[in-house]
Amino acid sequence: MLAPPGRLRIDLDAVVGNWRKLNALAPSAGVVKADAYGLGMDRVAPALRRAGCRTFFVAGLDEGTALRALLPDAEIAVLSAPVEGFQPVYREYRLLPVLNHAGDLAAWPDEDAVLHIDTGMTRLGLDPSDAAALERRRFRLVMSHLACADEPDHKLNEAQRRLFAELAPRFDAPASLANSSGIFLGPGCRFDLARPGMALYGLNPTPGEANPMQPVIRLEARVLQVREVDRPLTVGYGATAEVRPGQRLATVAAGYADGYLRAASPGAAASLHGRRAPLIGRVSMDSIVVDVSGLPPGSVKPGDWAVLIGGDMDADTLADAAGTIGYEVLTSLGARYARSWTGGGEPGA
Numbered sequence: 039m040l041a042p043p044g045r046l047r048i049d050l051d052a053v054v055g056n057w058r059k060l061n062a063l064a065p066s067a068g069v070v071k072a073d074a075y076g077l078g079m080d081r082v083a084p085a086l087r088r089a090g091c092r093t094f095f096v097a098g099l100d101e102g103t104a105l106r107a108l109l110p111d112a113e114i115a116v117l118s119a120p121v122e123g124f125q126p127v128y129r130e131y132r133l134l135p136v137l138n139h140a141g142d143l144a145a146w147p148d149e150d151a152v153l154h155i156d157t158g159m160t161r162l163g164l165d166p167s168d169a170a171a172l173e174r175r176r177f178r179l180v181m182s183h184l185a186c187a188d189e190p191d192h193k194l195n196e197a198q199r200r201l202f203a204e205l206a207p208r209f210d211a212p213a214s215l216a217n218s219s220g221i222f223l224g225p226g227c228r229f230d231l232a233r234p235g236m237a238l239y240g241l242n243p244t245p246g247e248a249n250p251m252q253p254v255i256r257l258e259a260r261v262l263q264v265r266e267v268d269r270p271l272t273v274g275y276g277a278t279a280e281v282r283p284g285q286r287l288a289t290v291a292a293g294y295a296d297g298y299l300r301a302a303s304p305g306a307a308a309s310l311h312g313r314r315a316p317l318i319g320r321v322s323m324d325s326i327v328v329d330v331s332g333l334p335p336g337s338v339k340p341g342d343w344a345v346l347i348g349g350d351m352d353a354d355t356l357a358d359a360a361g362t363i364g365y366e367v368l369t370s371l372g373a374r375y376a377r378s379w380t381g382g383g384e385p386g387a
């Protein structure tokens with residue numbers, strides 16, 4: 039790419055710091071599915087491993103084989119992939135299948151596996167009655183997943199915790215229930231191993247309260263054009279925004295094809311030279327327009343960097359503006375940005 043539209047900087051020291059913080063609360067694995075939530079599994083996972091993280095969760099079998107190449111000695115569990123027919127792949131790459139249903143259990147009789155019990159998510163996992171009827175078997179881990187961990191007052195949390203606390207001891211295995219938010223529900227949900235993902239990447243596991251995690255990413259894009267409005271005009275597709283003489287606008291090189299969600303306008307803002315610049319008009323495929331009237335005339339020039347995620351406009355705030363969740367903002371970040379990683383315990387990494 040000659041002139042990538044934007045740059046995405048990922049602070050691996052912050053990822054590691056976040057993991058250490060969580061690991062101090064509850065012994066923690068690292069969830070690195072979906073390319074470590076879009077931030078680069080090949081950078082994130084080795085940094086976590088160097089920090090002492092031993093167990094990793096991925097979603098698919100392809101992610102598992104890719105991770106094995108990066109981490110020869112880590113424990114890698116595959117959350118949502120078929121087992122039947124793929125046993126040779128699990129064995130060759132020493133991946134732990136997560137056994138979600140009776141068919142998985144039949145397909146994988148040995149103990150190098152994770153048993154997943156569904157305690158209320160109704161997505162994957164063995165029904166509680168089937169789990170209770172299962173003969174005592176050894177597993178590497180027995181797990182369940184919370185449906186509402188980000189809503190501390192939701193009654194399903196306690197119901198799931200109780201059911202899991204009743205079922206997990208029937209198996210000869212350490213137990214794992216909490217995702218990132220689950221860790222913050224309190225010691226009762228932490229069991230032997232937590233499975234944080236989002237909090238490692240700086241998203242807020244305690245929505246509505248101050249974010250206890252360090253920010254990890256900074257996304258910036260170039261200003262392409264600046265204009266001073268001299269007559270009433272409309273901005274962008276659908277002419278949805280009207281501007282008046284005296285307003286100043288800057289067009290920035292990032293759009294929905296770059297993962298900058300179309301629903302973020304109106305509501306989101308960029309930041310230019312430390313000042314807030316609200317989005318105006320619709321998000322285009324490759325660009326957005328921001329209102330820079332609040333900045334001194336002449337202070338914004340083509341080539342300047344606008345901060346799209348970073349500082350006050352973190353991924354959670356941008357997600358709020360777009361009516362979605364920070365997870366979707368991160369995993370939507372496209373392939374066009376120039377990505378760079380700093381820190382992570384390896385000089386020059």
Ligand SMILES: *Cc1c(COP(=O)(O)O)cnc(C)c1O
Nearest residue numbers: 069183217218233234235236237
């Ligand atoms: C994605 C996932 C996690 C991690 O969840 P976060 O909310 O990102 O911490 C943990 N467990 C399972 C089963 C998952 O699918």
